[in-house]
Amino acid sequence: MRTSLPVVLLAICRVVSVVAEDDLPCSVETSPTQIRLAYWGDHGMAVSWNTKHKLARPTVWYAPDVGNHGNNDSLNKKASSDISVTYPTSSTFNNHVVIDGLAPHSSYLYRPQCGNKTYRFTTARSAGKGPSGLKFAMVGDMGTMGPDGLSTEVGTGAANPLQPGDLNTIQSLLAYAGHYDFVWHVGDIAYADSWLKEEKGGYITPLNKTDNGAVYDRILNEFYDEIEPISRSTPYMVGPGNHEANCDNGSDLSICIPGQLNFTGYRAHWKMPGSFSGGVENFWYSWENGPVHFIQFNTETDFANAPDEPGGEGAENAGPFAPSGAQLAWLEKDLAGVDRKKTPWVIVGGHRPWYVSSSPCIECRDAFEPLFLKYGVDLVLHGHKHFYEREAAVGPLGATIQEIDGNPTLPWYIVNGAGGHYDGLDTPAAHVNTSRKVIVEYGWSLFTVHNCTHLTTQFVASKNGSVLDTATLVKDRKCNVAGWN
Structure with missing residues (x-):
């Protein structure tokens, strides 16, 4: 599979828009796809998109949303970068631009280079500032939907197909768009590494193991296309899971070709605020929004006995991505620096759980729990x-x-x-704790931060939007968050 555009093909591409910022004519090869957003502090937003051709200077045009119509004249500001990257086996280039100097909790219109549509985003609230009513959606272990993923049919070894008429989770999240400020996907994204299992199960057309990564790349692109109606208008924050590590989830790494090993696609596709918050890339980072300090941590690599590193139980042979001890040192520094008067809530997310009814990650607990206890973390979110x-x-x-x-x-x-x-749902172990609530149903979580003392979660069934579980965390404390009751 090619990773760059042959000159002869470029010469015959039909021009469909204006001239690009780098003087390369806009065409189907430079048209933006898979548009996605991520917070970059309260004064910025990372805008990312993919193209078939490398861009010399990826550029985003934008303007405050003050009633204009997003035409070429009204989007009179621009931000550019030199980040247009690909990797072996990828059929696209990943373009990343950070727009800075924006007003907190404000709406902006924007258009990526060579795009013919204008989109809208809203920046984060400043720490300790309103307005009240912060909401976010949390999802884990969500993959491609449709013929190459979860559908009403399954292959050998899979279970829990969708029933006719059910909404899948991507459709459900889209139906709720506008009712949450951002989406937090805590690992296992797209499940492109299920391609071999799907072939063996007779679910997708079998190909030989030397297809140069075509099926893996196809499934990745399908997922990113499917979530774009959400991610182009709503920040989509992500964390690493074991299914991002390699092309086949550790079953036979010898068939994974360069570009499909060691979180390569995950590193290239997303632009999380790692460098902004002193963390590392898309692996560990933090951001703030109103009364909440959010932290994404990495349960896959970069701590003692990490499951995805060489010798770990995950057999992924991935990482590390920083010197020994760097993640935990950063995590402690980040937690110690939280101003609990401004951001009384501290919410953290990482892929593998340790308090769960089956197969807890004890190595993860040993690494992270002492810091969460020491610094009074309020809520820990997991998938897996x-x-x-x-x-x-x-x-x-x-x-x-x-x-x-x-x-x-x-x-x-x-x-x-x-x-x-594709693989369906798991069967949890028998309940051993009456405080637990267990639901085996496709769904996602909606969190509402009401004020400084009350935070509610709702588990939303994807198929019909019904709320199957509600619980509220109550803290007895006083804080000084402007605009919050």
Whole structure:
């Protein structure tokens, strides 16, 4: 599969728009696809998109949304970069531009280079500032939907197909668009590495193992196309999961060709605020929005006995991505620097859970729980297990359980890996804790930060939008967040 555009093909491309910023004529090869956003502090937004051809100077045109119509004259500001990257086996280039100097919690219109449509985004609230009513959607373990992913049919070894008439999770999130500020996808994105399992199960057309990564690349692109109606208008924050690591989830790494090993696609596609927050790329980083300090941490690599590193139980032979101890050192520094008067809520997300009814990640718990306890983290979000499981406030080592409506001092844990993918849902172990709520259903979580003391979660069934679980965390504290009750 080619990774750059042959000159002869470029010569015959039909011009469909104006001349690009780098004087390369706009064409089907430079048309933006897979448009996506990510917060870059409260004064910025990262805008990313893919093209078939490399761009010399990826450019975004933008303007405040003050009633204009997003025509070429009204978008009179621009931001550019030199980031247009690809990798072996990828059929596209990933373009990333950070727009800076924006006003907090303000609406902007924008258009990526060579695009013919204008989109809108809203920047984050400043730390400690309103307005109130911050909401975000959380999903885990959500893959491609349709013929190459989750549908009403399954192959050998898979289960839990969609029923006719059911909405899938991407459709459900899109139906709720406008009712949350951002989406947080805590690992296992697209499930392109299921291609071999799907072939063996007779679900997709079998190809030999030397297809040069075509099926893997196809499934990735299908997923990114499917979420674009969400991600082009709503920040889509992501974290690493084991299914981002390599092309076949560790079953036979010898068939993974360069470009489909060691989180390559994940690193190239997304632009999370790692460098902005002192973290590392899309692996660990933080951001703030109103009364909440959010942290994405990495349960896959870069700590002792990490499961995806060489010798780990995940057999992915991936990472590390920083010197030994760097992730935990950054995490402690970040937590220690939180101003709890401005951001009284601290919410963290990482892929693998350790308080869960089956196969907990003990190595993850040993690495991260001491810091979460030390700095009073309020809520911990996980995926990885393909069901929904809401815990109580728990710690340390599971020895103490506190109810969430009674001012708990321990972190509250929620596992939601029920986004849905080809392989279906998991069967949780028998309940051993009456404080647990377990639901085996495709769905996602909607969180509402009401004020400084109350935070509510709802588990939304994707198929019909019904709310199957609701719980509220209550803290007895005072804070100084402007514009919040």
